[in-house]
Amino acid sequence: xxxxxxxxxxxxxxxxxxxxxxxxxxxxxxxxxxxxxxxxxxxxxxxxxxxxxxxxxxxxxxxxxxxxxxxxxxxxxxxxxxxxxxxxxxxxxxxxxxxxxxxxxxxxxxxxxxxxxxxxxxxxxxxxxxxxxxxxxxxxxxxxxxxxxxxxxxxxxxxxxxxxxxxxxxxxxxxxxxxxxxxxxxxxxxxxxxxxxxxxxxxxxxxxxxxxxxxxxxxxxxxxxxxxxxxxxxxxxxxxxxxxxxxxxxxxxxxxxxxxxxxxxxxxxxxxxxxxxxxxxxxxxxxxxxxxxxxxxxxxxxxxxxxxxxxxxxxxxxxxxxxxxxxxxxxxxxxxxxxxxxxxxxxxxxxxxxxxxxxxxxxxxxxxxxxxxxxxxxxxxxxxxxxxxxxxxxxxxxxxxxxxxxxxxxxxxxxxxxxxxxxxxxxxxxxxxxxxxxxxxx
Amino acid sequence: xxxxxxxxxxxxxxxxxxxxxxxxxxxxxxxxxxxxxxxxxxxxxxxxxxxxxxxxxxxxxxxxxxxxxxxxxxxxxxxxxxxxxxxxxxxxxxxxxxxxxxxxxxxxxxxxxxxxxxxxxxxxxxxxxxxxxxxxxxxxxxxxxxxxxxxxxxxxxxxxxxxxxxxxxxxxxxxxxxxxxxxxxxxxxxxxxxxxxxxxxxxxxxxxxxxxxxxxxxxxxxxxxxxxxxxxxxxxxxxxxxxxxxxxxxxxxxxxxxxxxxxxxxxxxxxxxxxxxxxxxxxxxxxxxxxxxxxxxxxxxxxxxxxxxxxxxxxxxxxxxxxxxxxxxxxxxxxxxxxxxxxxxxxxxxxxxxxxxxxxxxxxxxxxxxxxxxxxxxxxxxxxxxxxxxxxxxxxxxxxxxxxxxxxxxxxxxxxxxxxxxxxxxxxxxxxxxxxx
Numbered sequence: 001x002x003x004x005x006x007x008x009x010x011x012x013x014x015x016x017x018x019x020x021x022x023x024x025x026x027x028x029x030x031x032x033x034x035x036x037x038x039x040x041x042x043x044x045x046x047x048x049x050x051x052x053x054x055x056x057x058x059x060x061x062x063x064x065x066x067x068x069x070x071x072x073x074x075x076x077x078x079x080x081x082x083x084x085x086x087x088x089x090x091x092x093x094x095x096x097x098x099x100x101x102x103x104x105x106x107x108x109x110x111x112x113x114x115x116x117x118x119x120x121x122x123x124x125x126x127x128x129x130x131x132x133x134x135x136x137x138x139x140x141x142x143x144x145x146x147x148x149x150x151x152x153x154x155x156x157x158x159x160x161x162x163x164x165x166x167x168x169x170x171x172x173x174x175x176x177x178x179x180x181x182x183x184x185x186x187x188x189x190x191x192x193x194x195x196x197x198x199x200x201x202x203x204x205x206x207x208x209x210x211x212x213x214x215x216x217x218x219x220x221x222x223x224x225x226x227x228x229x230x231x232x233x234x235x236x237x238x239x240x241x242x243x244x245x246x247x248x249x250x251x252x253x254x255x256x257x258x259x260x261x262x263x264x265x266x267x268x269x270x271x272x273x274x275x276x277x278x279x280x281x282x283x284x285x286x287x288x289x290x291x292x293x294x295x296x297x298x299x300x301x302x303x304x305x306x307x308x309x310x311x312x313x314x315x316x317x318x319x320x321x322x323x324x325x326x327x328x329x330x331x332x333x334x335x336x337x338x339x340x341x342x343x344x345x346x347x348x349x350x351x352x353x354x355x356x357x358x359x360x361x362x363x364x365x366x367x368x369x370x371x372x373x374x375x376x377x378x379x380x381x382x383x384x385x386x387x388x389x390x391x392x393x394x395x396x397x398x399x400x401x402x403x404x405x406x407x408x409x410x411x412x413x414x415x416x417x418x419x420x421x422x423x424x425x426x427x428x429x430x431x432x433x434x435x436x437x438x439x440x441x442x
Numbered sequence: 443x444x445x446x447x448x449x450x451x452x453x454x455x456x457x458x459x460x461x462x463x464x465x466x467x468x469x470x471x472x473x474x475x476x477x478x479x480x481x482x483x484x485x486x487x488x489x490x491x492x493x494x495x496x497x498x499x500x501x502x503x504x505x506x507x508x509x510x511x512x513x514x515x516x517x518x519x520x521x522x523x524x525x526x527x528x529x530x531x532x533x534x535x536x537x538x539x540x541x542x543x544x545x546x547x548x549x550x551x552x553x554x555x556x557x558x559x560x561x562x563x564x565x566x567x568x569x570x571x572x573x574x575x576x577x578x579x580x581x582x583x584x585x586x587x588x589x590x591x592x593x594x595x596x597x598x599x600x601x602x603x604x605x606x607x608x609x610x611x612x613x614x615x616x617x618x619x620x621x622x623x624x625x626x627x628x629x630x631x632x633x634x635x636x637x638x639x640x641x642x643x644x645x646x647x648x649x650x651x652x653x654x655x656x657x658x659x660x661x662x663x664x665x666x667x668x669x670x671x672x673x674x675x676x677x678x679x680x681x682x683x684x685x686x687x688x689x690x691x692x693x694x695x696x697x698x699x700x701x702x703x704x705x706x707x708x709x710x711x712x713x714x715x716x717x718x719x720x721x722x723x724x725x726x727x728x729x730x731x732x733x734x735x736x737x738x739x740x741x742x743x744x745x746x747x748x749x750x751x752x753x754x755x756x757x758x759x760x761x762x763x764x765x766x767x768x769x770x771x772x773x774x775x776x777x778x779x780x781x782x783x784x785x786x787x788x789x790x791x792x793x794x795x796x797x798x799x800x801x802x803x804x805x806x807x808x809x810x811x812x813x814x815x816x817x818x819x820x821x822x823x824x825x826x827x828x829x830x831x832x833x834x835x836x837x838x839x840x841x842x843x844x845x846x847x848x849x850x851x852x853x854x855x856x857x858x859x860x861x862x863x864x865x866x867x868x869x870x871x872x873x874x875x876x877x878x879x
Contacts, residue, residue, distance in 0.1 A: 007639045009470030009540035036468055037446050039798050069720070078730050081720035086788035088795015091720070107795045134733025141758060142736035144688045151580040252685040254576045285522075286501075287513035296509070298569030301577050327573040358518045365520025365539050372469045372803040432685040441687060 014367055015395050016377055019211040021218070026199030026227045029218050030381050030391060031211040034374065040207025041374040042104045042114045045382045048195035049098040050173045051316070052233060057187050059175010062095040063139050064191055068102065070131035072124040077131055080117055087113065095173055098315040099386050105375050108208030112217050119221035122196055132185045140181070143174050148441050155249050155259055155427045162247045163261045163319055163423040167238035177442040199227040202385055206378030238263065238317065245423040250438060253429040255301060256332035260424045261319035264307070264416050267387045272313050273400045274408040275320060275416070279305040280359040281351050281409070287358070293342060300335055301325040310397060311383035320416060332426065343417055350410035363401045446798060447824050448807065451642040455654040459629035462811050463636040463645050466804050472638025473537040473804045474546055476554050477812060479633070480626040481531045482604035483666040483747070487597065489618050491606020493527030493626070495571065496619040500534060501525050502563040505556040509563065512553070521546060523553070528604050530746045531816050532626065537804070540639035544648060551652035557623065564616045572611045582683070583756070586690035586857045593679060593876065594694060594750060594853050598670030628660030635811045637804045669696060669748045676851045678766070678873045682860035689762040689858025693769055694752035695851050700744040700817040706830045707842035708742055710789040714781045715773065715847070716740025716753055721788060723772050724753065732768070734761050746817070751846070759858045763866030766854060773849035780840025794828045
């Protein structure tokens, strides 16, 4: 029963060991060796997301993610998943505003199989109408699930569309329904040629792998793929917002709610750290300000400050969203007034040292927790590299949070939580009959 | 092959409460869970939610501290407290940095052993829960799940949502929560599960010190283990929701308890039928071949008493009848003809290969220990798991499929716009129109 190991958790250092390899064709590989368990996470990140789309083909990045599972010259539809699942793998992919990521969490002994199949679908993807047409229908069903029939999916789409006038973050990753309906197979082929190549590719192998052996395997399967040498797209800048925008959106709903977006910064900007701590102070946990003021006494179902933490924050300036869902029978206008009053108190008085310390400790704890997982370790490295070009930030993450002062939080609150920088979408509940009279939801 | 499985330590505290744990050295984390082996199945008639609300109420104040003081202390350590009641058990978990282990253990003991049941918190809890339940009405998938269980199990112990419903929320009183706690929080039916960067000896000392003298309540309810006498008549049931663009579809029948000897065979059969994502027949047919849904899965809910077997999916409303028909056909194929040798081999290699992925994090390990303790799977369960999977033969799988999949006895719930799906469904058989509850 007695164990002779001595743990010293307070002395633990959250450093991720990483070995980087740069290939002549532009591919970048990170290996994060960790042999505690005979498993690893193989991640293939392409620098292509909804930001690279144009009106008319919105949603193509995500639709294309689906097509990557639909077979190659030698594999049938979904055979990619079936082969790797049969080895114990968890196979999936996700598309964001900035990138498309494919991953296989699997026993380390099957790394070569995973790499060979990833290279096969990069080189030999089969794109034909037989697989494209049903997959388009699948994505249309997914859009109905995530956006149309979900309580707030369309409301959040309205928020981004109103808040962005020029930047491609204005359309949803899943795309507009009419674009999904009219997209063609040729659009997909063109997109594949432009974006799926080694110069746009970062591979991360996190877990039971030897760096040099992993490098040799990547060389074996990806080394001969030529880079097309396309120039990077010019950056798009969203002009500063010059006054509040308000939108009303009516749909069948039990509750009134509002979503207020404030333009903030992208991942590359240091303000992302105080902004994240600010969101924890306002609504992280049951001791937070918003929980105590609104949720605990039953005034609201939820009042939260939502911001993606590094490195999940978007590459370009995204929105910090304050969501407020009124409790049944409580008028939203009253709740909104009280929420802005709470924000005003923050802007006037700042935060206390205890609130800051609590938020920093929460970040440290969340960091420790996520580092137990090969998958998250890999994502941390891969996403920082893809969006900032500096994977080393992962090992400075906690220090970046710990360096934040109460003054920093007050400064970012005053800089970004301004009325002129705010877009508000109000969800007004209507009956099914009124909803039908307003036209089709899409 | 299984030398990566951490050793399990287990002991009985002086009050007969069980302590189970594992040491974990990858990150400085510790996960502590108090498990009471009775849950929402003991909710009295009309009082759905009693167990789950009681669990939350424990976190709203102790003899020594109020809600805000507790939350501030816990969150200032970066830790997280969760308390919820499900079927078969209530769990109160506290996890955080291992450097805070003694304080976390003491706080968990305080919450479990000395709840104050503050009267002024009850109306607030009630209002919050009611608001959450109203909000849930806008979640089609959740509503379909809840409605299906209610339709299928009726008034039997697994027929209500663990979190309660709007009717029970109006009826629940503080003493219902206190009564659940007084009855079911008893050391002889409770366990403490600890996984983290803390030595076993220290965990045993702290557990004995913090929990060993706890007398608790009791006697606990007798365990609920049998199937209900009466279940819903098979057939098609339609809940008209004109505002939806897709139909939510649930098809199911009674499953088997966790203790059933066919557990491993059914795990594999279900993987092949609809649990194995893109390796499953349902996903292949309904999504990959026909493009009729984004997702479909089947699941046996293994509990102490027989839980439901359910197939869940959604589809643009016009395709509803076609999807119901296709699912029934796929189930019939598996039930009649069993599974192919390659399918079985792949299902087995999936489960064996995937096994270590479930042991990667303290939470993953704690989940395993909790299931082992709750369903009395034995201390050697993890070491024997892969062998149990490998020993399933073609014949065993075929027999399990034949006995436990009953496509001719399905209760089929469709929640969607009747104007677009009712006519098609009537071609499949009589349709009973039902209301929200």
